[in-house]
Amino acid sequence: MSSRNAILDSLRRSAAPATGRPAPLSGTRYADPVKQFEETLIAVGGRLVRGGDPADLDIYANAAKVASLVPGVPSRSVDLHAIQDPHELDGVDVAIIPGEFGVAENGAVWVPGEVLAPHRAIFVIAQHLILVVPADQIVDNLHQAYERIRWQPNSFGIFISGPSKTADIEQSLVMGAHGARSCTVILR
Amino acid sequence: MTGHAEKAAAFAADESRTHWHDESLWFVRVKRDRQAASIPEWEALREAASAIKTHTLSRLADYLEEFERNATANGIHVHWARDAAEHNAIVHQILASHNATRLVKSKSMLTEECHLNPYLEARGVEVTDTDLGERIVQLRKEPPSHIVLPAIHLKKEDIGELFHIELGTEKGASDPKYLTEAARGHLRSKFMEAQAGLTGVNFAVAETGGVVVCTNEGNADMGTSLPPLHIACMGMEKLIPRAEDLAVFLRLLARSGTGQPVTTYTSHFNGPLPGGEMHVVIVDYGRSRILGQQTFRSSLGCIRCGACMNTCPVYRRSGGYSYGYIVPGPIGSILAPQRDPRMHASLPFASSLCGSCTDVCPVKIDLHQQLLAFRKELVDSKVVPLQKRLAMAVMGFVLSRPLLYRMSGSLLRALVPGLPRGLVYGTWNRWGIQRELPTMPKESFRDLLRKESS
Numbered sequence: 001m002s003s004r005n006a007i008l009d010s011l012r013r014s015a016a017p018a019t020g021r022p023a024p025l026s027g028t029r030y031a032d033p034v035k036q037f038e039e040t041l042i043a044v045g046g047r048l049v050r051g052g053d054p055a056d057l058d059i060y061a062n063a064a065k066v067a068s069l070v071p072g073v074p075s076r077s078v079d080l081h082a083i084q085d086p087h088e089l090d091g092v093d094v095a096i097i098p099g100e101f102g103v104a105e106n107g108a109v110w111v112p113g114e115v116l117a118p119h120r121a122i123f124v125i126a127q128h129l130i131l132v133v134p135a136d137q138i139v140d141n142l143h144q145a146y147e148r149i150r151w152q153p154n155s156f157g158i159f160i161s162g163p164s165k166t167a168d169i170e171q172s173l174v175m176g177a178h179g180a181r182s183c184t185v186i187l188r
Numbered sequence: 189m190t191g192h193a194e195k196a197a198a199f200a201a202d203e204s205r206t207h208w209h210d211e212s213l214w215f216v217r218v219k220r221d222r223q224a225a226s227i228p229e230w231e232a233l234r235e236a237a238s239a240i241k242t243h244t245l246s247r248l249a250d251y252l253e254e255f256e257r258n259a260t261a262n263g264i265h266v267h268w269a270r271d272a273a274e275h276n277a278i279v280h281q282i283l284a285s286h287n288a289t290r291l292v293k294s295k296s297m298l299t300e301e302c303h304l305n306p307y308l309e310a311r312g313v314e315v316t317d318t319d320l321g322e323r324i325v326q327l328r329k330e331p332p333s334h335i336v337l338p339a340i341h342l343k344k345e346d347i348g349e350l351f352h353i354e355l356g357t358e359k360g361a362s363d364p365k366y367l368t369e370a371a372r373g374h375l376r377s378k379f380m381e382a383q384a385g386l387t388g389v390n391f392a393v394a395e396t397g398g399v400v401v402c403t404n405e406g407n408a409d410m411g412t413s414l415p416p417l418h419i420a421c422m423g424m425e426k427l428i429p430r431a432e433d434l435a436v437f438l439r440l441l442a443r444s445g446t447g448q449p450v451t452t453y454t455s456h457f458n459g460p461l462p463g464g465e466m467h468v469v470i471v472d473y474g475r476s477r478i479l480g481q482q483t484f485r486s487s488l489g490c491i492r493c494g495a496c497m498n499t500c501p502v503y504r505r506s507g508g509y510s511y512g513y514i515v516p517g518p519i520g521s522i523l524a525p526q527r528d529p530r531m532h533a534s535l536p537f538a539s540s541l542c543g544s545c546t547d548v549c550p551v552k553i554d555l556h557q558q559l560l561a562f563r564k565e566l567v568d569s570k571v572v573p574l575q576k577r578l579a580m581a582v583m584g585f586v587l588s589r590p591l592l593y594r595m596s597g598s599l600l601r602a603l604v605p606g607l608p609r610g611l612v613y614g615t616w617n618r619w620g621i622q623r624e625l626p627t628m629p630k631e632s633f634r635d636l637l638r639k640e641s642s
C-alpha cells in the first residue's frame with residue numbers, strides 16, 4: 001500500500017466521531033478604523049501618511065534605485081520588466097507597491113500576488129517599502145479581511161504588517177531582519 | 189539516563205542566569221496578556237479555534253484528500269511520508285533531482301523533529317537556517333531551546349562572541365542592532381546563492397489547496413521568491429478546512445506567542461513561483477497514533493505558538509534543553525513521551541500542574557490534565573522508576589483506608605520528631621533534597637475539630 005493510502009486509512013480508523021464546525025465570528029469593530037489602523041501600524045514599527053504622492057517622501061527622494069509598481073509613480077534606475085532574474089533586485093532601495101486593503105486590528109496590508117509581477121521577491125528584497133492603499137479600504141478585523149479575498153488558483157498573496165523585524169537577540173527589537181527596514185503606508 | 193530534574197538542576201545552578209531567563213520569558217507572557225486583553229472576543233476566539241481543530245481532526249482524512257486535490261490543481265506536487273525517514277528521503281530526492289546542493293530553510297519544527305539537517309548534510313547539501321535565532325543555534329551546533337524564540341537561552345555577549353568567530357564581527361561587540369545587521373548581510377548572501385528554499389507550514393487550507401507561512405523576519409519570503417524550488421514540510425495536523433478559518437487562528441497565533449497583533453509577513457502560497465516548482469510533504473510520524481487516543485488527541489491542535497512555554501514556571505526556570513526534546517515545555521512534555529515513553533518518562537512530571545499553560549493555550553488544549561493523565565499511563569506501564577511507583581503504591585494504599593490513614597498519622601507525629609536527621613533525609617527522600625519537612629503538629633486536624641465541636 002502506498003504511504004498515502006496507509007496514512008489515510010489509519011486516520012480513518014483513529015478519528016473521533018465527527019463534530020460540527022463552529023458558527024462564524026464577527027470580530028471587533030472600531031469607531032474609527034483608520035485611526036486604529038494608524039495606531040497599530042505605528043506600534044508594529046510602521047508609519048502612516050495620509051494622502052499625497054510617494055514621490056514626495058524623503059525616502060523616495062534619497063533613494064538611488066526605486067522600483068515602483070504603482071501606476072503613475074515612476075521607478076528610478078530599475079526597469080522591473082527588463083530584469084530576467086530576481087536576484088538582480090538585490091540593491092533596490094525602495095519598492096512602491098499597491099495594497100488592496102488594510103486591517104485596522106493588526107496594521108496589516110493585503111497585497112495580492114498579481115500586483116507583484118513580474119518578480120514576487122520585490123516586496124521583501126527591497127531595503128524600504130512603501131505601500132499605497134486606497135483610503136476607504138480599511139476593514140476592522142481579519143474576519144472581514146478573509147471574507148473579501150478572492151482566491152485564484154495557483155496564486156500568491158500576503159499580509160504585510162510593518163517592517164521586517166527580529167527580537168532573537170535578548171528580546172531586543174531590531175527592524176530590518178531580512179526584508180524591508182522600514183514600511184510606510186500611504187492612504188489615498 | 190538523566191531526566192528532566194537532573195538537567196534542570198544543571199541549568200539552575202547558575203542562579204542569576206536562571207533568573208534572567210525567567211524574566212525574559214515572563215516579559216513575553218506579559219505582552220501576550222496585553223494583546224489578549226485588547227480583544228473583547230478573545231475567549232470566543234479560543235473556543236472557535238478549539239472547535240475548528242476538533243472538527244478538522246474528526247475528518248482529517250477527508251480534508252487531506254480535499255487539500256491534495258486542490259493543491260494538485262494549483263500545480264503543487266503533494267508527497268506523503270509515514271515517518272521521519274520517508275520525509276527526509278523525499279526532501280533529498282527532490283533536491284537531488286534538481287541538483288540542488290544549497291538549501292535555505294525557514295523555521296520548521298517538523299524538520300527538527302525528523303532530523304532533516306544532518307540527513308541532508310551527510311548527503312552533500314549545505315543547509316542554512318535563516319531565522320536569526322535558528323541561525324545562531326545552528327552556528328553553535330545546538331538545537332533551538334524554544335520553538336518560537338530559538339536562542340532565548342543566550343545572552344547578547346554569547347552571540348557577539350559567536351559572530352566574532354563565525355562572521356568576523358568586532359571582538360567584544362554585543363549590540364543587538366549591530367549583530368542583526370551582520371547576520372542580515374551574511375544571510376542575504378546565502379539567499380542569493382541558494383538553489384532551493386524549504387519552509388515549514390503554519391496552516392494548510394483544504395479549500396484553497398495552499399499553505400500559509402508566518403514570519404517576522406521575511407526569511408520564508410526571501411527563500412521562496414529567489415530560488416525557483418520551494419519545498420514546504422507539514423505535519424498533517426496543520427490542516428484547516430477553509431480560508432476563513434485563518435482569521436481565527438491568525439488573530440490568536442502571534443498575540444499568544446510573542447504579544448504582537450500579527451506577524452509581519454503572513455504569506456499565502458497557493459502554487460509555485462512562476463516558472464518554478466513547489467512541493468508539499470505531508471507527514472504522519474506518529475500523529476495518527478495520537479489521533480487514536482481520546483485523552484491526548486487534542487494535543488494535535490497545537491499551533492506551536494509557544495505561549496505554554498513562556499508562562500510555565502518550570503520551563504522558565506529550567507530552560508528548553510532540560511526537556512531533551514525538540515519541543516519543550518508543557519506541550520513538549522506531552523508530545524515527547526508519545527514519541528518515546530522510556531526516554532522521556534520524566535517529562536510529564538516536569539510540571540507543577542498549576543494549569544497556567546491550559547489558561548493561555550489559544551486552542552484550549554487541556555495541557556495540565558493531559559500531563560496528569562500521562563503520569564498515570566507511565567506508572568501503569570511501569571516506565572516510572574520503581575522507587576516512585578512504590579512510594580505511590582504505599583500512599584494509595586494508606587489514603588484509601590481511613591483507619592490506617594489515621595493510625596499512620598499519629599504514628600508519624602510521634603516518631604518523626606525523634607528520628608535522626610540522617611534517616612529522615614536519607615537518599616531515599618528525594619522530596620527532601622531542597623525542602624524541609626514542616627514541624628510536626630501535636631494533634632491532627634481531626635483531633636482539633638473534635639475538641640472544638642465538643
Ligand code: SF4
Pocket residue numbers: 489490491492493494495496497519545548549550551552553555
Ligand atoms: S500547546 Fe497551546 S500554548 Fe502550547 S504551543 Fe501549542 S498552541 Fe501554543
